[in-house]
Amino acid sequence: MNSETSVQQQSKHEMLGLSHQQVIDMYKYMRMARMYDERCLVLQRAGKINFHVSGIGQEAAQVAAAFALDREKDYFLPYYRDYGFVLAVGMTLRELMLSLFAKAEDPNSGGRQMPGHFGSKRLRIVTGSSPVTTQVPHAVGIALAAKMKKKDHVSFVTFGEGSSNQGDFHEGCNFAGVHKLPVIFMCENNQYAISVPVHKQLAGKVSDRALGYGFPGIQVDGNDVLEVYRVMKKARERAIAGEGPTLIEAMMYRLSPHSTSDNDLAYRTKEEVDENWKKDGVVQFQKYLMACGIWSEEQEVELVASIAKQIKEATEYADQAPFPKPEDTLLHVYAEDGEVNA
């Protein structure tokens, strides 16, 4: 067998260097994020929790990006819809549920922040806030530190297309371009900034903005897992090689309302939403795996049952976990006495 025929026999993911197991794992995280998100919506409607901000429709690109990074080394600055991403880099369902229920044991914030505001030093997920896009300069600062200390990690930061209009996006990209820093900017263009459609936010393409900062900008179909993986992989190689940043604009659609406080049908039609469900990246990827012959209906049923069980256990655990002590509100404003910046 010569190498040419061997290539032809390979599936698309194998040509990208992904094993069958890896793509199956990718799919599992997507499905897990989707089911987690759906459960959160139910929990809010049932009055068990106060608030959830959703990422349904964005999981495919998130998980694809995570798999293209070095999940042992790189630094991650996700935004509030990135459940698929944080699960794929190691956050557990239990940890997410603890955050959702605002319990003391929540590793993201000890029950202080809204759900979706991720942070875990252990997983190198950098603590985030609600004013959008502030994380972009942080990612650039972490990349600057990597360059100064000659470390081979990259920083990866996500944000919506609405956020790409903030000054911090431009200031951060420009800084990273000037200093050729190892950072990957990924815009999850989900077509809406809460209610404002993309045509009222952008007169051009987000990815084209990279031209002005002196590095490549690539628009990619965010529902195409392997294509997102491919451009992300290339972006990471560029970053590690000292060639500088890459801006990736992953096109997708926010299938759910902005949050549990939002009625999306006040500003978009059911027909539009239904049309986009047909493009759902998670379903497309499932079909791809089945077409490759590495995934079956039986495995699907088994996976869904397994995730449902894990979510149920995580929910029960978080529901029963203690809240923070009221007086702990006063902790951690400053370092304890004696802590120095060693």
Next chain:
Amino acid sequence: MPVIEYIDAIRLAMREEMERDEDVFVLGEDVGTKGGVFTTTKGLMEQFGEARALDTPLAESAIAGVAIGAAMVGLKPIAEMQYSDFMFPATNQIISEAAKIRYRSNNDWTCPVVIRAPIGGGIFGGLYHSQCPESVFLGTPGLKIVAPYSAYDAKGLLKAAVRDPDPVIFFENKKCYKLITGDVPADDYVVPIGKANVLREGTDITVISYSLPLHFAMQAAEELAKEGISAHILDLRTIQPLDKEAILEAARKTGKVLIIHEDNKTGGVGAEVSAIIAEEMLFELDAPIMRLCGPDVPAMPISPPMERFFMLNKDKVQEAMRKLALF
């Protein structure tokens, strides 16, 4: 002990900290090749290289935000805002991010960044090169704010700021840069953050202030002493968190308190200091608390008579001190 200028003391603090710890670096507009528009960072690029005296694009939110990111992964950045007037684009990064990183992550992440910014007028800087923005940041827990009045304190407080595990805003007074000289030890010392300092012991009136106006108060106190008025003077040094014990102790010394700052009166440091005194010891006072501050106008005009009208000076301070003493 060498006598050096206030600005040299700031530079010396940075140099010593950069020599001591290779994770310390300076970033900002013009801080590299030019050595700063005031020469504050002069020579640092030559000694430590371009990466550690980093000229940045002209974008203050990125200067602060990049510094915050670097601080979160273990570096010790000193971010320079060329003038405090230009730090408002970075306010979101300072207030929403730096101040809240430890708290919001439940002590998981920290942000040991230093943000240096020159404050104050009297240099024909007009509205946008003269401001004192302390009150914008005061009342944001999570931030520490220091404002040295002397060369000695400038060096010691900046070194303490670099070593502090939390974000510190270092408000250096640009009028003091060349005007103020003082004894500064060549050795390694720090001035503790959070501790006020008694500059002068007295029995008739208490003056509480920080930064440049303390020089006016010290000169005025000398002259008032000849009139038989004895002034007790407290330098806050750190304006957040305030040293409450020292404030109350100083107020109790005389029962008459004058608070002075160049930042405008409404909502300023003086309002907070007077509230602390009123809450704790109102009935021990012998006179209403007085404040002498910049006027409540948007900022300082450039025209010399208008600038003089806005600025504090020894005579204005002396008159206020005498008035309080005679109450």
